[in-house]
Amino acid sequence: MKSGWLYALAVAVLVLVAYGAHVATLDARSAKPELDLARSQTTSGGLYVAAIEPEVADVKQGVLHSWVLTVKTADGQPVDDARVAIDGGMPEHNHGLPTSPRMTEYLGNGRYRIEGVKFSMSGRWELRFDISAAPGSDSVTFNLVL
Ligand SMILES: [Cu+2]
Incomplete structure (x- = not known):
């Protein structure tokens, strides 16, 4: 009698383990790579560390707003005289930005004002910055979810 219970328990455990493995496999198959929403990123070539911050407290859909892009070298020195696109x-959705944001002002200490940003719908947006300064040209892409 006792061994019957042990057997039943062993079967139950095996079923649970198999089910867990099955679910884990399904998860691994359907899971998208984790979306990196960090507001500070190293540029793709490693030349700069760039950070973005909106100048408004709340980034709303359909409203023009400006951001501050901060550019530093990999060792933390502010980068000035950068050209930023x-x-x-x-x-x-295979579409670009609804506006053409531009860098309009150097604020000092590696900080650049970016004006004319608008997100016309909700979902995942990418903001890409091409940065050219004395150390070279590099780019960085940020993900934003509205
Ligand atoms: Cu869209």
Whole structure:
């Protein structure tokens, strides 16, 4: 009698383990790579560390707003005299930005004002910055979810 219970318990455990493995496999198959929403990123070539911050407390859909892009070298020195080009869009929808944001002002200490940003719909947006300064040209892409 006792061994019957042990047997039943062993079967139950095996079923649970098998089910868990099955679910884990399904999860691994359907899981997208974790979306990196960090507002500070190293540029793709490693030349700079760039950070973005909106100048408004709340980034709303359909409203023009400006951001501050901070550019530092990999060892933390502020980068001035950079040329900055902005691009972006919604990768899942195959469309770009509804406006043409521009860097309009150098604020000092590696900080650049980016004006004319607008997100016209909810979902995942990419904001890409091409940065050219004395150390070289490099780019960085940020993900934003609205
Ligand atoms: Cu879209």
